[in-house]
Structures are given as C-alpha cells and as structure tokens.
Amino acid sequence: MSQLVWNGLFVGSFYALVALGYSMVYGIIKLLNFAHGDLYMLGAFIGFAVLGAAGGVSAGMALPLLLFVLVLTMGVTGLAGVLLERVAYRRLRGAPRLSLLITAVGASFALEYGMRAASGADPRVYPVRLGGTSLEVFGARVTLQQLALVAVAVLLMIGLNLLVTRSREGRAMRAVALDPKAAALMGIDVDAVISRTFFLGSALAGAAGVMAGAHYGKIDFMMGFLIGLKAFTAAVIGGIGNIPGTMLGGLLLGLLESFGTFWLGGEWRDVFAFGVLILFLTVRPTGLLGERVTERV
C-alpha cells in the first residue's frame, strides 16, 4: 500500500513538473502547447549532450554533477521554449485558436522528427545513473535517487509558486493572463512577459527530462509524446491555468495510475489515465481547483 503511494507520488512529481509548463502557457495565451512534451524530450537530450561533453562520471560525483547538468539544461531548454514561441506562435497571436493549435501540433512533429534526424531513431543510454541504495520508509522501498529527484521537483515547484504569487514579475504574469490589453496599459511589456512564461515552463520540462533520463536510463525522440498527453491530463484534473491545481493534478494522476495499475494490471495504465481525462472533461472541465471567476459587471 505505502509502496503504491510512493510510486504514485514519484511519477506524479514528474507529471506535475511537465504539467506546470502546459498550464502556465495555457493560462497566459490560451494555447494548448502540444509541443510541450517535446521540450521535455529536448531537455533529456540536452542533458545527454552536456553529460557526454563532461566525460566520465565517477560514482561519488553523480549527484552534484547531475544537479549542475540540470541547471544548465533548464537554461537551454528554457531558451528553446522562448525561441519556439517567437518563431511559431507570436505571429499568430491574433489568429483563431484553431490555427494556433494546429501550429502547436506541427511544432511537436518538427521537434520529434528533427531530433530523430539529428540523433537517430535508436534509444540512447543515459551516461549517468544514480546509485540504487534503498531504504524502508513506512514499509515502502525508496531509493536515495528517487528521494533526491522528488526533492528537486518539490523545490522547483515551491520556487515557481513563490515567483508567481509573490514577485512583481509574477504579478505581471497573472495580469497578462487575465487581460493582456489592460496589462499593456499598465506599462507591462506583454511580449516579454509571454517570453518569460515560456522560459519558465520549458525550463521545468527540461528539468523533468534530465530527471527522467537519469531515472529510467534511456531516452528517445518520442519520449515526450505520451508524457505530454499525461501532463495535459494532469493539468485538466487540477484546473488548467491554475498553478497549485496543476501540481495537485500531477500528483493525483501519478497516484491514480499507481493504484489503477495495481488493481487492473499494467496494460491498463494509460487507459485508466485517459479515462480520467475524459471523465474530468465531461463532469468538471474546470478541474479541481479551476478558477470560477466571480465578477460583477
């Protein structure tokens, strides 16, 4: 039982990290960025390249090195996200939502098959794997590396939440999300705020990509496809556009999958996850913490 909970929280923290970018971008320009999962893939490959360039890794140095790679990868993936918005989405700001959505699907394919062309279709073995020392926590087998990854994910999420709720930049982001025109009239450079949002969301996806590479030990150009859809599901469960809701949605989806797999068998895992998506879209499309705006006109 506690093993199921732990597994669920572990996978769920990955989902949450990726889902946050989905949710933030949706919140600010109402775009379902279907290329978001591919930024996670890109992050995994960037981390792979950086680790390769760093040469061999001694076992004792694995964790500090991984953290360094994580930070570097977050920066580069963040910039890739900014570039994606600049090249593919900005010109379509005033266009119908459907055009933007189709462009996002196109961007997703471009990233996937671009990576296949650049790096080949075969999976790559990640050059760093963390030691497997495990301990018992409330009867669940937990490895130190899992603990480290979850700790990093939690820190990133806390940091993001503070940034958005407490800082001047975060306030500007929420203003642009609510009403870009009114935000511009307050002296906020809307384009710059949107760029920053893409940077943050993509950086989190990049971090998740590196963490997934280090955890599963294998990466390939399609690895972002399914997790992109899962992250979307997580965002819908929690309330897309709502940051704490999205974190909650990620963790819940991880738990649901963990228990669903236990009861129904591993082959039902994705069916279960997307079944939940459909359920939420029909019954509660605003998600658990989705914003129901009370407004007097």
Next chain:
Amino acid sequence: MAALEIDGLDVHYGGVHALRGLSLTVGEGEVVALLGNNGAGKTTTLSAVSGLVRPSAGRVAYEGRDITGAKPSAIVRLGLVHVPEGRRVFSTLSVHDNLLLGGYAVGDQAEVRRRIDRVYALLPRLAERSGQQGGTLSGGEQQMLAIGRALVTGPRLLLLDEPSMGLAPLVVAAVMDVIREINAEGTAVLLVEQNARAALKIAHRGYVIENGTCVLTGTAADLREDTRVAEAYLGGV
C-alpha cells in the same frame, strides 16, 4: 507646449475607416472632453494615442515628442496613461495588487508605496477594500480602482474612456469630482464621454466628432450653449 497634439489621424480596421484625418490638442493642465455618438471614433482615438491601435496616417505627439505607432508599454512609461472602457480591473487579483500593477513600470518601490497611499487617501473606499478581489467591487468602485491604478503609474496626461458608463447619477458625480481633483493637481485629461452633460461640467474645452472626424470644437461653456450639441447630446433644449 501642448500635452497632446493629434494631427490628421487615420485609422482603418480591416475595411472600416474608423478615423478620417482627426486633429485635436490637449493643453497642459487642461481637461478636454471628446464627445460623439456610438461608433463616432472616440475609443479608437484613445487607442491610437495609447498605442493599442496603429494609425495608417497622421501623427500623435505627446509633450512635443512623436509617439505615433510606439508600443503601449513604452507610452505608459512617458506618463501618458489610458484608462480603457469597461474599467478592465484584474478581477481575481486583490485591489492592492491591482494598484501595485500600476507601479509595474516605476523603478522606485518607495515611490510606488507613496503613490498608492495617495490613491487610498483620494479614494478611501479602495483602502477599505484593499484585500478584496477586484471583480467583487461594485461598478463605481471598479471605476475608481481603474483610475487609481492609472494614477500609480504617475501620469501627466490621462485618457479616460467612458468613466460614467453604467453608473448611477450620484456615482457619476463622484467620479467626475475625482477627475476634477486629479486635474487640480496638474494632470491633463482627455475625457471621452457619452454623458456630455457630466463631461462638459468639468471640461475646459471640448470636441464633437462624427464618423471619425471633428465637426465642432469650442470651450465647454460654448458647447453647452450650442443648439446642435444640445439637440444631439444633451437631450434637446
């Protein structure tokens, strides 16, 4: 030097020719009313000045500086601030956060606090409700918040679009009093109104526009007396 000079302004929306060679000026420290019917081009004029809409011809100068086609965020930083139609307060942010956003472009945080304190002194209702979400305020309070938020940016010229819209007569009078007070402290105001009677009470001068061009101009007193204005905008003589 005039606060604002608009010269031969043309704006097209797709196939619609919304402004046709519109010219007007706002002097330093002046309140100027811009009157006209629905669709005459009043909101378009303000949007073209604040950079939300790009004019196809003509020139906009603010304190002698050409700002035609500049970005809205850059124009705000110069001290020319547009309070849009329908107030557009940030509905799920608190009143205080709305005001803080007014100070977004101001570097000095102590100055932002001072300005917010001044807004609270001028508009005590906002101080009482500083923790409440903007969207839960009444219409009049939202209008006060929209104006207060603009004051935190530190404007020398305010563009106000229909501040009286949808408000009860007593509240309209209160809003107009606030505008008069803001002007008394030296801020010039370009006031777009359908409520010509209320606008001409506080304005020094006024323009009447029709179909995107200026058809009549004069001092507020002249316009109040003008039979054409009276018939069209003041509900007959």
